[in-house]
Amino acid sequence: xxxxxxIGVGNSKFGNRNDVNLTELAFEAVKPALEDAGIxxxxxxxxALGSVGAGAWYAELLPAVVAAExxxxxxxxxxxxxxxxxxxxxxxxxxxxxxxxxxxxxAMALGVEKMREVDTSTAMEWIGRAGYYIWEFHNxxxxxxxxxxxxxxxxxxxxxxxxxxxxxxxxxxxKYGAMNPLAHxxxxxxxxxxxxxxxxxxxxxxYDCCPMTDGSAAIILASEEKxxxxxxxxxxxxxxxxxxxxxxxxxxxxxYVGLETSVLASxxxxxxxxxxxxxxxxAEVHDCFTIAEIMAYEDVGFCKKGEGxxxxxxxxxxxxxxxxxxxxxxxxxxxxxxxxxGCSMIYELTKQLREETIQKSRQAPLKNYxxxxxxxxxxxxxxxxxxxxx
Numbered sequence: 505x506x507x508x509x510x511i512g513v514g515n516s517k518f519g520n521r522n523d524v525n526l527t528e529l530a531f532e533a534v535k536p537a538l539e540d541a542g543i544x545x546x547x548x549x550x551x552a553l554g555s556v557g558a559g560a561w562y563a564e565l566l567p568a569v570v571a572a573e574x575x576x577x578x579x580x581x582x583x584x585x586x587x588x589x590x591x592x593x594x595x596x597x598x599x600x601x602x603x604x605x606x607x608x609x610x611a612m613a614l615g616v617e618k619m620r621e622v623d624t625s626t627a628m629e630w631i632g633r634a635g636y637y638i639w640e641f642h643n644x645x646x647x648x649x650x651x652x653x654x655x656x657x658x659x660x661x662x663x664x665x666x667x668x669x670x671x672x673x674x675x676x677x678x679k680y681g682a683m684n685p686l687a688h689x690x691x692x693x694x695x696x697x698x699x700x701x702x703x704x705x706x707x708x709x710x711y712d713c714c715p716m717t718d719g720s721a722a723i724i725l726a727s728e729e730k731x732x733x734x735x736x737x738x739x740x741x742x743x744x745x746x747x748x749x750x751x752x753x754x755x756x757x758x759x760y761v762g763l764e765t766s767v768l769a770s771x772x773x774x775x776x777x778x779x780x781x782x783x784x785x786x787a788e789v790h791d792c793f794t795i796a797e798i799m800a801y802e803d804v805g806f807c808k809k810g811e812g813x814x815x816x817x818x819x820x821x822x823x824x825x826x827x828x829x830x831x832x833x834x835x836x837x838x839x840x841x842x843x844x845x846g847c848s849m850i851y852e853l854t855k856q857l858r859e860e861t862i863q864k865s866r867q868a869p870l871k872n873y874x875x876x877x878x879x880x881x882x883x884x885x886x887x888x889x890x891x892x893x894x
Contacts, residue, residue: 512541590881592846681837688839717839744777
């Protein structure tokens with residue numbers, strides 16, 4: 505397998521994007537990614553698109569085809585990837601694999617999602633089907649907040665994690681989201697505001713939950729030879745990718761205090777990259793709900809099991825702490841356009857490792873120039889962990 509570098513990235517503004525259609529939204533990420541890489545559309549040989557809501561949240565049933573046509577990419581190899589909330593990472597793996605295997609010199613991973621073209625109840629129903637439809641949604645009416653509320657309740661009972669600890673995650677991520685002009689939410693919040701917000705599924709409240717978001721992100725990957733040929737001065741290398749999957753039926757999980765898929769995918773990624781968790785300078789983890797970020801600290805290996813709340817209490821996951829996490833606002837504040845999130849995580853890490861963050865107050869201090877993206881699909885039904893290195 506060949507070495508593969510990220511040579512270009514682009515990210516649209518996240519939020520309620522009723523001002524654009526799906527193809528226009530995709531173009532907002534593809535255009536700057538091509539410009540960043542110093543190439544044109546005809547140089548791209550393959551594109552993998554991550555999207556979940558085709559034909560459901562938005563009208564287009566073949567998003568890869570229409571997005572490629574609008575962006576001037578017709579004629580290249582195309583595939584649409586679905587791995588629930590980890591669809592963007594699945595697309596990234598597909599594009600990476602095409603280049604690593606020698607089938608293409610330049611490939612693109614594109615995540616694009618429009619979640620706001622339907623009403624909230626319809627969107628919630630579709631998300632609620634992303635587990636085991638017959639067992640969870642149809643029989644018991646579980647939606648995604650309820651899925652993660654099970655994990656939050658179990659974690660609180662076993663490790664004395666508190667509602668205040670969950671609130672601290674939201675406060676941190678909104679603080680950084682307020683610094684990020686691409687974020688869905690650009691407003692700071694307080695612990696009291698989180699705790700007093702409406703209960704969605706106890707113990708999760710409104711501010712414990714990520715928003716339904718429209719957005720796109722594009723990543724351009726190239727072989728080592730092509731990277732040198734193009735004269736890319738700050739290539740970000742794909743050091744390792746790990747992946748795993750969990751049971752569809754939550755009743756078959758071993759416990760509800762963590763995601764085994766996160767543990768397995770992380771171990772595989774660290775092994776492939778030949779690095780350890782303590783070498784990571786900056787991380788993006790899947791914080792669809794505040795409890796998910798705390799569990800991710802533990803599952804990825806940034807702390808021991810049960811000590812995730814301690815990290816957030818001590819400010820260890822902020823800039824200046826042990827390991828800055830989600831300093832773009834995360835899913836919680838930047839937003840979570842389902843199929844886009846994995847690519848958007850890679851976008852942020854690329855900018856961080858290049859030391860190109862627009863807002864210098866959001867730049868993580870770098871020692872090893874290593875970043876980690878942890879992207880979960882469903883409630884641990886899928887997981888991808890990607891390690892990047894400059």
